[in-house]
Amino acid sequence: MRFPLRLLLPMIAVLQCANAENGAASGNPPARSTSAIALTPCKLPELEEPVRCGVLDVPENPAKPRGRRLQIRVAVLPATGQALPDPLVPLMGGPGEAAISEAAYFAEQFAPLRRDHDILLVDQRGTGESSALRCELYSAEDRAASLMDLFPLAAVERCRQQLSARVDLTQYTYLRFASDLEQVRRELGYEKMNLFAGSYGTRAAQVIMRAYPQSVRTAYLGSVVPIDVIAPLTMAKTAQGVIDSMLDACAAESACKTAFPNIREEFHQLIARLDAGEVRVAIPGRSETFPIRRGRVIEWFRSMNYRPGTAA
Numbered sequence: 001m002r003f004p005l006r007l008l009l010p011m012i013a014v015l016q017c018a019n020a021e022n023g024a025a026s027g028n029p030p031a032r033s034t035s036a037i038a039l040t041p042c043k044l045p046e047l048e049e050p051v052r053c054g055v056l057d058v059p060e061n062p063a064k065p066r067g068r069r070l071q072i073r074v075a076v077l078p079a080t081g082q083a084l085p086d087p088l089v090p091l092m093g094g095p096g097e098a099a100i101s102e103a104a105y106f107a108e109q110f111a112p113l114r115r116d117h118d119i120l121l122v123d124q125r126g127t128g129e130s131s132a133l134r135c136e137l138y139s140a141e142d143r144a145a146s147l148m149d150l151f152p153l154a155a156v157e158r159c160r161q162q163l164s165a166r167v168d169l170t171q172y173t174y175l176r177f178a179s180d181l182e183q184v185r186r187e188l189g190y191e192k193m194n195l196f197a198g199s200y201g202t203r204a205a206q207v208i209m210r211a212y213p214q215s216v217r218t219a220y221l222g223s224v225v226p227i228d229v230i231a232p233l234t235m236a237k238t239a240q241g242v243i244d245s246m247l248d249a250c251a252a253e254s255a256c257k258t259a260f261p262n263i264r265e266e267f268h269q270l271i272a273r274l275d276a277g278e279v280r281v282a283i284p285g286r287s288e289t290f291p292i293r294r295g296r297v298i299e300w301f302r303s304m305n306y307r308p309g310t311a312a
Contacts, residue, residue, distance in 0.1 A: 035187045037056050037184065037188060039076060042075065044101075044103045045101065051076065051077055052076045052078070053075045054074045055073055055074065057070070061168055068167065070131040072123070073128060075099075075100045075103060076118055076188070077106070077107055077114070080115055084117055085191040085192075087119060087190055087194065088114075088118070088119045091195055093223075094127075095127075097200075098127045101128060107119065118190075120184070120190070120193070122180070124204075125172055133169075135155075136155075137152060137156065139155060144291070147290055147296055149293070174207040178207050178208040181208060182212045182215055191217075192216060193216055194217055194220075195209075195216060197222070198221075198222045198223055199225060202222070202223065203225045203226075207227075239305070243267075243305065251263075251264070275293075275294055277293075278291075
């Protein structure tokens with residue numbers, strides 16, 4: 001979830017206005033003598049400055065407090081000046097992206113806001129260093145399957161079965177993450193949070209604001225995923241619209257049209273060749289070639305169209 005600085009400006013403006021209106025008291029978050037999170041100095045990748053890390057121990061299922069436990073990893077990048085009691089809290093996309101591994105990125109992007117705000121990074125349960133749930137979707141025995149779909153159905157089902165044997169997958173939800181984050185906020189003694197969310201994280205932000213409205217001061221939502229949209233069921237339709245728009249834009253621009261006068265026809269011809277199994281690629285360690293299918297190629301096109309630069 002990478003955002004250029006121009007997209008952070010609305011968040012900066014919101015916080016500046018909120019500070020002016022509310023006259024928030026300055027000072028570091030009050031220490032809790034009985035906090036369940038002990039923050040200690042730590043080192044994070046690509047980050048030279050001081051950081052404090054800790055772990056929140058929570059039950060996987062709150063209804064079964066003696067059952068499986070989860071370790072929720074927390075990192076705090078202290079404000080460079082006098083900290084206000086409302087930290088910046090990035091909510092990652094994916095789903096599955098970890099927050100703490102992106103500490104250096106957020107330290108750079110949020111530099112103007114860090115003069116008086118901590119950055120609070122929490123790896124959502126099941127991601128990063130918070131009892132991560134990992135799937136191996138690539139099969140060395142059936143390498144060709146990985147050339148057909150990004151998420152081969154057989155591999156996804158195998159992963160679900162393997163994880164279900166040791167974890168309760170029903171407990172890795174938006175509401176559980178909201179509860180974990182709210183407990184982190186309380187244990188660290190912060191007042192309200194400033195949420196910064198993108199993509200999948202915007203839905204998490206909506207759940208957090210609905211469940212704990214008193215704990216959110218501001219929220220920035222970029223590339224919003226509505227709460228009632230069942231992703232990824234809409235992804236094919238929207239991807240088609242974006243690809244059509246890209247082809248239309250090329251046709252409308254003289255330089256692009258000159259360089260690629262038949263791009264739309266060539267694109268359709270490529271899809272037909274993929275569907276017919278006519279496009280074959282080599283796989284490392286194998287002498288023969290294998291057909292690559294529409295699913296993997298279209299997924300690549302979809303990911304490239306996320307941003308104007310890669311779309312071009």
